[in-house]
Amino acid sequence: MLRIGVVGCGAIGREHINRITNRLAGGKVVAVSDLYVEGAHQVGDPLGATVYSNSADLVNDPDVDAIICTTPAFAHKETVIQALEAGKPIFCEKPLTTTAEDSLELAEIEMELGKKLIQVGFMRRFDESYTQVKDLLDSGEFGAPLYLRCSHWFPEVDDGFTTEMAVYDAAIHEIDVIHWLLNERYESAQVMFPRQTGKKNPELKDPQIMHIRCKSGVIATIEVFLNCQFGYDISCQIVCENGVIDLPKPPRPLLRRSGGQTIPLDENWKNHWMRAYDLEIQQWIDAVRAGELTGPNAWDGVIANVTADALLRAQQNEGQIEPIAVGPRPDFYK
């Protein structure tokens, strides 16, 4: 049994604790921590888990074999370094950190240690809709991909959600999944702001249209609309030489009532990615127990942050094309 400590008992921390406790096999949550220690008690006490108010004590608890970090992005780096220093595997929710520089620093520490300990929570790679699309692209049947359009539509965000978070919190998923789907490397980034919705905090730029050009010339367009009002909706359409592939929508019943028919959308990410998260965390537990991590690694975290940094620069100069300079993947991460 893998003894897991969870740092950060907010929305997704609680989801992961619940799935490990009630649905997955081979892992047990034995410790939890949160700066808001009451919140940690709420989830930890019913499980008989040890409750900490800081991550260092949890990471260094000899009864904790591996860590899940579900604090806000700005706090990830500190806990990841603590785990690396303790030589313990850590599953860190996306993004690995908020800057390329910080993520690179973590990758360098890990390479120095000579053992892969970090997995990043890019769960779309575990989602059946995306894996079907990847299989089709890899089969070669559709010929070369030419361009793709993705939308990341969110019903509404709170006032703390910033223009920058549209990149490193939301679009970071597309940034990761697109290069994985296409086996591509990125070259440049551009951001455009179309007419802005009135249904948002005045400080936030929403919606945003992001373009990423790949080394092969493929152009990926990512539409991020964080206050779309109607539901949580993710789409991706890949136009190839021999045809077009659309990301399948999660199966939902078609409802006929009140003179109309509808397929309801999810309200948020929790249900939308439920099976992907289950698979992701189960495979992480299995991999840690087997002694070798197989999921998205720190270098994938670096690629995402280098790309996100280029998009953040592009946000400052609408329409300007910013280079994305990711070094070659080190052998350690191949």
Ligand SMILES: NC(=O)c1ccc[n+]([C@@H]2O[C@H](COP(=O)([O-])OP(=O)(O)OC[C@H]3O[C@@H](n4cnc5c(N)ncnc54)[C@H](O)[C@@H]3O)[C@@H](O)[C@H]2O)c1
């Ligand atoms: N993969 C996904 O689809 C997905 C979905 C949701 C969230 N996330 C990611 O998970 C992370 C957490 O998101 P959330 O929505 O659960 O946030 P949240 O704000 O609901 O929860 C974060 C928790 O961490 C605690 N915290 C803050 N700083 C801390 C620290 N230094 N040590 C310990 N606890 C600390 C807060 O008190 C809070 O309880 C973010 O990085 C987010 O991007 C990923």
Ligand SMILES: O[C@H]1[C@H](O)[C@@H](O)[C@H](O)[C@@H](O)[C@H]1O
């Ligand atoms: O933290 C969440 C989560 O990562 C979701 O998967 C994503 O769709 C949201 O945009 C983001 O805010």
